[in-house]
Every structure is written in structure tokens, then in C-alpha cells.
Amino acid sequence: MILVTGATGTIGVEVVRQLAERGEAVRALTRDPAKARVPEGVEAVRGDLRDPDSLRAATAGVTAAFLLRPPGPDEGQDTAVVAAARAAGVRRLVKLSAVGTGEPALGPFGRWHVEGERAVRESGAEWVVLRPSTFASNTLSWAGAVRAGEPVPNMTGDGTSGVIDPRDVAAVAVRALLDGRHAGRTYTLTGPAAISLPDQVAVLASVLGRPVTARNLSPDETRGFLRTAWGFDDAQAEAVLLSTAFVRDGGNAVVTADVPEVLGRPARAYREWAQAHREAFSAG
Ligand SMILES: NC(=O)c1ccc[n+]([C@@H]2O[C@H](COP(=O)([O-])OP(=O)(O)OC[C@H]3O[C@@H](n4cnc5c(N)ncnc54)[C@H](OP(=O)(O)O)[C@@H]3O)[C@@H](O)[C@H]2O)c1
Numbered sequence: 066m067i068l069v070t071g072a073t074g075t076i077g078v079e080v081v082r083q084l085a086e087r088g089e090a091v092r093a094l095t096r097d098p099a100k101a102r103v104p105e106g107v108e109a110v111r112g113d114l115r116d117p118d119s120l121r122a123a124t125a126g127v128t129a130a131f132l133l134r135p136p137g138p139d140e141g142q143d144t145a146v147v148a149a150a151r152a153a154g155v156r157r158l159v160k161l162s163a164v165g166t167g168e169p170a171l172g173p174f175g176r177w178h179v180e181g182e183r184a185v186r187e188s189g190a191e192w193v194v195l196r197p198s199t200f201a202s203n204t205l206s207w208a209g210a211v212r213a214g215e216p217v218p219n220m221t222g223d224g225t226s227g228v229i230d231p232r233d234v235a236a237v238a239v240r241a242l243l244d245g246r247h248a249g250r251t252y253t254l255t256g257p258a259a260i261s262l263p264d265q266v267a268v269l270a271s272v273l274g275r276p277v278t279a280r281n282l283s284p285d286e287t288r289g290f291l292r293t294a295w296g297f298d299d300a301q302a303e304a305v306l307l308s309t310a311f312v313r314d315g316g317n318a319v320v321t322a323d324v325p326e327v328l329g330r331p332a333r334a335y336r337e338w339a340q341a342h343r344e345a346f347s348a349g
Pocket residue numbers: 070071072073074075076077094095096097101112113114115133134135136137161162163164177196197198199200203
């Protein structure tokens with residue numbers, strides 16, 4: 066039995082789908098099983114990373130677990146789920162972390178997964194750490210602006226990232242869950258190229274067959290945008306500003322061969338993701 070946490074989110078849905086497709090026994094953790102849509106044969110169980118009792122029940126009888134936490138500071142959630150998994154005898158842990166983890170210049174975002182990585186490495190279980198780069202799916206947040214013909218906000222200038230398709234992150238996670246040869250590895254998962262926001266905008270324009278534009282935001286405009294559009298407080302906005310400066314200054318311009326090494330094929334390009342999601346950006 067494989068437990069998938071974060072099973073209803075961007076990566077988790079794909080991990081569950083790909084495991085189920087292979088005929089694996091899967092348990093999908095969610096705070097609300099009544100709302101979760103899981104493939105046939107998958108067991109949706111109630112669990113909350115902030116509720117250790119629920120984690121004890123969810124990990125019973127599990128052999129391998131995919132550990133994904135929602136974005137944000139850890140606050141003991143990773144340690145709690147690792148402790149529950151070990152108490153239940155789970156033998157293999159695959160932890161979703163993030164590129165740049167432990168990098169001081171990244172600010173608070175660089176600290177979100179430090180404790181969780183340590184917890185799985187010191188757990189005594191077989192462990193794999195996955196550090197994906199920026200998800201291609203983050204650009205779904207532009208869909209409203211693109212549909213309305215408005216510019217998308219650019220907080221990272223010409224800084225590049227190894228943008229990765231969530232399906233590839235999930236595919237690597239599935240290999241790591243099923244194959245012990247990945248034990249002890251920390252993979253930095255990227256797409257095939259380091260691309261900037263203007264590069265992504267140009268790909269979207271080409272896929273949609275109409276103009277898509279971007280507007281550079283100054284740090285002050287970024288603060289204002291984060292407050293009004295995303296409801297961020299000052300501390301959250303300052304954390305975003307540090308991370309966007311990190312990207313703008315080239316800190317995230319990382320491309321690795323880890324996806325092709327694990328999957329035996331090239332990583333998917335942003336264009337492929339955009340083609341699969343063109344509907345989201347199309348009016349009507
Ligand atoms: N976006 C990026 O570019 C990027 C890049 C690198 C790494 N990451 C990392 O990826 C992770 C986010 O992955 P994602 O985008 O797939 O997540 P997501 O789409 O935001 O989904 C979050 C998931 O967490 C679950 N969840 C939320 N609070 C929970 C709680 N208290 N207890 C149990 N489950 C809870 C939600 O399930 P329910 O609501 O059903 O309970 C949902 O399945 C973060 O750790 C982030 O640091 C993101």
C-alpha cells in the first residue's frame with residue numbers, strides 16, 4: 066500500500082493517477098474525502114498533517130509514502146508525518162522538497178523544506194528527496210489576464226528557471242516510490258531548459274496564436290500587487306520579493322539531467338505543458 070499525501074493537489078493528483086494506472090494499491094490522504102475525486106480502486110482517507118492521530122490511522126499498513134506538504138513554513142508537519150510513518154513501519158519515504166532548499170539568498174522560501182529533508186534522511190527508512198524547480202502550472206495564475214488580453218505581471222525580469230511539467234515531477238516520484246535503487250538520492254528536477262517569464266509568455270502566444278504580453282513590476286508595484294491580488298501581508302510579500310530577486314539575479318538558472326536519468330527520456334518542455342493546457346487560457 067502506497068500512501069500519497071497532498072493527493073488532491075497539482076503533483077499529488079498525478080502521482081495517484083500514475084500509480085493507479087500501474088495497478089498499485091494507493092491510499093490518498095485528504096482533509097475531506099467526500100470532496101476528493103480519486104481514480105477507481107484508490108482509497109481516499111481523511112488525514113490532516115496537523116493532526117497526529119489521523120496520521121497514525123492513515124499510515125497503518127503502508128509500505129511506501131509520498132510526502133507533500135502545502136506551500137508554506139513547515140511548523141512541524143513534516144516531522145509529524147515522518148514519525149507516524151516510521152511508527153507504522155513504512156519502509157520507503159519520498160519527500161517533495163524544492164529547488165534552492167537551504168540557500169540563504171532565497172529567504173524564507175529556502176527554509177520551508179530544510180526540516181522535512183532532515184527528518185526523512187534521519188528517519189532510518191529508505192528515503193528519496195525530490196527538489197523540483199518552478200512548476201509550469203504556476204502560469205495558470207495568468208489565465209484570467211491572458212483571457213482578458215491583459216499583460217501578465219512579471220516580478221522576475223529576465224531571470225530564468227528550469228521550469229518543469231508537474232507530470233514529470235510525479236513520474237519521478239512514482240519511480241522513487243516503486244524502485245529501491247533511488248534510495249539515498251536527492252534529485253533536482255528541472256525541465257530541459259532555463260527559461261524566463263518573457264520566454265514563457267512567448268511560448269503561450271505561439272501556442273494560442275495571439276499576442277500575450279507581460280509588464281515588469283518594480284518592487285513597490287510587486288508589494289501592491291501581492292497585497293491586492295493575492296491578499297498577502299507584509300511578511301509574505303517580503304518573502305516573495307526575496308525569492309523573485311533570487312530568480313532575477315540568476316540564482317534559479319539551474320538545469321539538471323536528473324529527470325532524463327530517472328525516466329530514460331527527456332523532460333517535457335514548457336511548450337508541451339502549454340499545449341496540454343491551452344483551454345485554460347482561451348476565452349469562451
Ligand atoms: N509551485 C512550485 O513552483 C513549486 C516548486 C517546487 C516545490 N514546490 C512545493 O510543492 C508543494 C506544493 O505542491 P502542490 O502544488 O502539488 O500542492 P497544492 O496543489 O497546493 O495542493 C496542496 C495539497 O496539500 C493538501 N493539504 C493542505 N493542507 C493540508 C493539511 N493541513 N493536511 C493534509 N493535507 C493538506 C491539500 O489537500 P486537501 O485540501 O484535499 O486536504 C492538497 O492536496 C509545496 O511543498 C511547495 O514548496 C512547489
